[in-house]
Amino acid sequence: MKNESKNSKGMDEKLLKPYEPKETEDKIYEIWEKGGFFRPEINQSRTNNPNKGKTFTVVIPPPNVTGSLHMGHALNATIQDILVRQKRMQGYKTLWLPGTDHAGIATQNVVEKKLKKEGLSRHDLGKEKFIERVWEWKKEYGNIILGQLKKLGASCDWSRTKFTMDEDYAKAVKAAFLHYYKKGWIYQGDRVVNWCVRCQTSLSDLELEYEEEKGKLWHIKYPIKDSKKFITVATTRPETMLGDSAVAVNPKDERYKKLIGKTVILPIANREIPIVADRAIEMEFGTGAVKTTPAHDMLDFEIGQKNNLPVHKIINQFGKMTTEAGSEYEGLSAKDARGKIIIELEKLSLLEKTENYDHRVSKCYRCGKVIEPQISKQWFLKMDELAKKAKEAVKKGEVSFCPKRWEKVYFNWMDNIKDWCVSRQIWWGHKIPLEGVDDVLDTWFSSALWPFATLGWPEEESSDLKEFYPTQVISTARDIINLWVARMIFSSYEFMKQKPFTDIIIHPTILTKDGKRMSKSLGTGIDPMNLIEKYGADATRFGLIYQMMGGQDIHFSEDAIMAGKKFANKLWNIARFVSGQSEGLKPETKKSKQDEEIIKKLDDIINSVNKDMEEYKFGQALHTIYDFVWHDFADEYIEYAKKNQTDKTKEILCESLKKILTILHPFMPFITEEIWSVLPKKNNKFQHLSRLKLKPKMSELLITKEWLKQ
RNA sequence: GGGCGCGUAGCUCAGCCGGUUAGAGCGCUACAUUGACAUUGUAGAGGUCAGAGGUUCGAGUCCUCUCGCGCCCACCA
Secondary structure, X not given: OOOOOEOOOOOEXXXXXXXXXXXXXXXXXXXXXXXXXXXXXXXXXXXXXXOOOOEEEEEOOOOEXXXXXXXXXXXXXXXXXXXXXHHHHOOOEEEEEOEEEOOHHHHHHHHHHHHHHOOOOHHHHOHXXXXXXXXXXXXXXXXXXXXXXXXXXXXXXXXXXXXXXXXXXXXXXXXXXXXHHHHOOEEEEEEEEEEEXXXXXXXXXXXXXXXXXXXXXXXXXXXXXXXXXXXXXXXXXXXXXXXXXXXXXOOOOOOOHHHOOOEEEEOOOOEEEXXXXXXXXXXXXXXXXXXXXXXXXXXXXXXXXXXOOXXXXXXXXXXEEOHHHOOOOOOOEHHHHHHHHHHHHHHOOOEEEEEEEEEEEEEEOOOOXXXXXXXXXXXXXXXXXXHHHHHHHHHOOOOEEEOHXXXXXXXXXXXXXXXXXXXXXXXXXXXXXXXXXXXXXXXXXXXXXXXXXXXXXXXXXXXXXXXXXXXXXXXXXXHHHHHHHHHHHHHHHHHXXXXXXXXXXXXXXXXXXOOOEOOOOOOOOOOXXXXXXXXXXXXXXXXXXXXXXXXXXXXXXXXXXHHHHHHHHHHHHHHHHHHHOOOOOEOOOOOOHHHHHHHHHHHHHHHHHHHHHHOXXXXXXXXXXXXXXXXXXXXXXXXXXXXXXXXXXXXXXXXXXHHHHHHHOOOOHHHHHXXXXXXXXXXXXXXXXXXXXXXXXXXXXXXXXXXXXX
């Protein structure tokens, strides 16, 4: 940059012996950010650009404001950064739009926990004060994760950072809801929903977690009216029998065929209930006869509707028995009620047998409490029309999953789609914009609008929306394919009349070395910030991508990050050698066999890397660069060039290094930029590698003639 | 009950459309080295490519089955 001092060997003193990422990364990031290199208005300033006028847009999957960067984020951010940096260099007007999600339940829980330490509950504060506290919390901690992304080198346009509760974003949410409402697709209904008694809200099926639990299967005899016979039902939740409205059997079941239509005396409650037929009943399970509790089970609710059964809500929103459960039980917890029921049944000799039975229990994904399914009034969005279009989009290939196999997960969900329960009973979120309704919307309702609401929708005149929509790529984790990706797709077709993005990259899941899930609570997680601290951001990015092969899950090994650090050092020393060697060169104009070979090899690997990048095979691409740089360029050619110090080898060394830096830059942006900054350049237009513009194929560098020759 | 992925060196993984002595990183062994780099170089040890059968002139590579591991979906009460 400035007049560098040279030592006696002609080597830049700037290039210290070992590479120290700490000394360069923050400094370089500041240069990029201050220079506005990540802003599309600035990053496409060249005139002779073959991709002029073309945009490339990626919106980041907005991390929850509660979160801090985990390995999955780090991998995903690196993937996106590689993509946008490459496209930027290729001359696309490139926008990577960052932001955060208000994450209704998650954030509310975090703030509630904090209040608890002060001995307060949210009810002590009241709704308004509580929401104020959440905003305060968001102000203080909500952007931590964005700062961490910067440390990783993410080249987002921070001037366009969005939050799903921003004022303009709230307008978009409101507009979207009212649009559906006017269309008649929003309705209120009584449904059995997954109810979390702790969070006091309904949850969608996708917001549940399942846990295998050792339980029991109780076989209970229900007396048949005007007979001495019984019909035995099997249940894991005997306490719900107080709310039974029927016994259901499969119409094909020979054992029970004759009983269909008969009446049963429900024990304890002493109610008369019918035996009904339903094809959904599995004959093989339990006794093949199922007690039907419409208020507390989804399937039972449906059977109830088909058969016009009364609904007895016997458990309330706090998980306590209601008046309808009978005076003996009112006020008891469901668990206590169960114990009491069992004793009672034993007294009545109606308990036929008890089996051990392991089954999956659904739990709240945020607080882990057992879900209490119960009937409640909720708002729903009709899904049939929306799902149809979204399905077609993927079928027709307008939108594609990469790797393709993930589309199965999507289709499977779309084929079995149910109306979306969009109301939640928490306080932190977008209010449902209807008179007298104080529920809020499911967080994912707002996330579903992310690709266009961040660009200015519903303002028709938004220039960003016109210029940067639709986006090209979304990159995300598999577990939100349906929760988020599917919903963005149908939202976009509904509101924008077009696809939200073309390619959906589903990145690998990062597991521990022995294939276990990384989780904070299990203590198996690794904090990427520690890796950056220890090895540098470039090395961390390298290590993550280096392990990303074949679209499979990554059994994370820190060795790969270490290899990244070593590789950075290797590159650093290659640069020291290339920039240092300048005196006592023999004149030579002809290329030797070795010269020809290395030039060809480099051009070959650049083509191969470009091809892999187009197919999002980032791991393969990085392996190719690594192998070439270390083994072909350093081990072979540099050793050759040491023995043949000529004008020619010097020239080839310089040209090759510049090409290497260019192709490696999206992967390891800091060190490549740093080395670039100290290489002699004729024209200061090419001061920063991040602003370099290339032809689509990197092997044909736009400005080869101008800058390759020194 | 459906669906998906994986089983190749001690560990983490490459090996594309099937083709000569199966590769890398880390680890291990021996040697080298004050002029790019010990965060290095050279050489080396280490694999019946989960198992069985099949297709083929020829199979980690394609087909079938078996075993083992992991994940996802579904209203088995």
